[in-house]
Amino acid sequence: MKIIIHRGSKEIGGSCVELNSGETRVIIDLGMPLVKANKEPFDSKALEGESVKELVRTHILPAVSGLYEGEKSTINAAILSHAHQDHYGFLRYINPDIPVYMSSGAKILIEISDLFIPTKANLRNVVPFEMWHSFKIGDLAVTPYLVDHSAFDAAAFVIEGGGKKVFYSGDLRGHGRKKVLFDKLLSAPPGNIDCLLLEGSMLGRENGQYPDEKAVEERMVNLFRGKKNIAFVFCSSQNIDRLVSVYRAAKRSGSLLVIDLYTAYILDRLSTVSKHLPQFDWDEVRVKYFQSHARVLVESNQKELLYKYQEAKIKIEDIDQNKENIVMLMRDNSIFKACLQKLTNLEGAMAVYSMWDGYVTDKFRNVLAEHGISYEHVHTSGHAVVSDLQRLANAINPSHIIPIHTFYPQDYLSLFGNVRLVDDGEVISI
Ligand SMILES: [Zn+2]
Ligand SMILES: [Zn+2]
Incomplete structure (x- = not known):
């Protein structure tokens, strides 16, 4: 050979x-x-x-x-x-x-x-x-x-x-x-x-400060339990292990996990491979619709999914009124920007960065500081x-x-x- x-x-x-x-x-x-x-x-x-x-x-x-x-x-x-x-x-x-x-x-x-x-x-x-x-x-x-x-x-x-x-x-x-x-x-x-x-x-x-995925979950539980305002978690929606850690930490801290349509769609599609992944219709999960994601689903002839996930849909106003009980998954800066504009008083909120932090820019840190949002890096390789x-x-x-x-x-x-x-x-x- x-x-x-x-x-x-x-x-x-x-x-x-x-x-x-x-x-x-x-x-x-x-x-x-x-x-x-x-x-x-x-x-x-x-x-x-x-x-x-x-x-x-x-x-x-x-x-x-x-x-x-x-x-x-x-x-x-x-x-x-x-x-x-x-x-x-x-x-x-x-x-x-x-x-x-x-x-x-x-x-x-x-x-x-x-x-x-x-x-x-x-x-x-x-x-x-x-x-x-x-x-x-x-x-x-x-x-x-x-x-x-x-x-x-x-x-x-x-x-x-x-x-x-x-x-x-x-x-x-x-x-x-x-x-x-x-x-x-x-x-x-x-x-x-x-x-x-x-x-x-x-x-x-x-390896970074956390030795394993369990330690990542534990750290998030502690952070979420102590939060006084919304917690944004920045992670890849395709890193399913991490999504599960975030879901479990949100649940254990008595918080709702708000995911976006893209993430709901990924988890839904993967349910044919694993029955153990959190889904849009689980009690502690809500779905925030963003236009860019909805458009992709409509253009790929999957409009019915917008109705399917409807039961878990949460509006930005409802997120705003319930911030201290919410962990919200963040996908990219354009969506984050839209949320920052619509959510009132983010003083004391936290951004949990759950990816390799080589991607973090000064601009991002400055935006967080302007809104009074603290920064935490919680990741394992x-x-x-x-x-x-x-x-x-x-x-x-x-x-x-x-x-x-x-x-x-x-x-x-x-x-x-x-x-x-x-x-x-x-x-x-x-
Ligand atoms: Zn790889
Ligand atoms: Zn590789």
């Missing part, structure tokens, strides 16, 4: 790996990069109006023969680990003859992103897989393992063929709401792994800390570990055994 990391051997983002048995070629993930070659942030505007040929020539798209639209396909299938842009963002360029395997949860989240955000994946040949159920692609057998990550329904993969076995970690962690999955991986790891492609996002990084990665590597005990999804591949040498450093595009025979 041959492995080629087309992109991701020395960076976080833009992951793309090829496995080639000689008979079968499979691509794992085809992500959008987070950084350019010079380490500056990658701007998706660089893609606008460019042909696949041009994007390959300028090294924005990895040079993978037979993968893209407009040429004869020689790739048997692509498999996607999870619905984060740095793993699926370039699938839009894939030849539609190539089936793309992914979990049902990933499929739903990508479909929703396609409705609500301008950069579309536009997937035309999706085949959903079930976790723990092996499937064949040519002479390769793929087994998806459900993993704990900030993306919902995320997978790691065992891929077997020609007597060799590869474990691709995807993105994972051992401190989220599905920690039990990580523990299970440690206690019953896949055996006889020849090569472990191991993510290392947390190398060279701090979507990625495993180094000690958990070491436990995982020890449990799997592979013949080789190859770094991926990390800015510090060299550091693997001192942290793990049997490390093999590779370059993007290098052909690795195992």
Whole structure:
């Protein structure tokens, strides 16, 4: 078996790996990069109006023969680990003859992103897989393992063929709401792994002040219990683990959780995958309608959902009158701005920032200060800390570990055994 990391051997983002048995070629993930070659942030505007040929020539798209639209396909299938842009963002360029395997949860989240955000994946040949159920692609057998990550329904993969076995970690962690999955991986790891492609996002990084998702929930409970005015929580509506933490903290503190239409729609769609996610019709949940979200639902012929969620609808005036009992999820600045204009007296309100705080601008902090809103950062990473990665590597005990999804591949040498450093595009025979 041959492995080629087309992109991701020395960076976080833009992951793309090829496995080639000689008979079968499979691509794992085809992500959008987070950084350019010079380490500056990658701007998706660089893609606008460019042909696949041009994007390959300028090294924005990895040079993978037979993968893209407009040429004869020689790739048997692509498999996607999870619905984060740095793993699926370039699938839009894939030849539609190539089936793309992914979990049902990933499929739903990508479909929703396609409705609500301008950069579309536009997937035309999706085949959903079930976790723990092996499937064949040519002479390769793929087994998806459900993993704990900030993306919902995320997978790691065992891929077997020609007597060799590869474990691709995807993105994972051992401190989220599905920690039990990580523990299970440690206690019953896949055996006889020849090569472990191991993510290392947390190398060279701090985890932040909260060690796990439980601690995030506890901190929020304390904050919400003591609040005298509304609490705004800024988090990604696609980070389902975090939504559950916010919901639980709101409920435990006797507050109502106000979500927006977009979030209500995500949770509703995902109810086909999990029955345990908070929903619009749960007692402690209300839905605030915003025009921009309503328009998307109407334009995608789902107007009936506006009636469906109606029973939970809350008006801004009702939020205003009941501020001290409300935790309100915030999605982006335009919506936040609209709320700031309509809500009276926000002195003593709080903004709980529940994402990586590298996104926080001075402008945002100034707006909060102007309104007398305090700022709290409550977050934990979507990625495993180094000690958990070491436990995982020890449990799997592979013949080789190859770094991926990390800015510090060299550091693997001192942290793990049997490390093999590779370059993007290098052909690795195992
Ligand atoms: Zn990632
Ligand atoms: Zn991810």
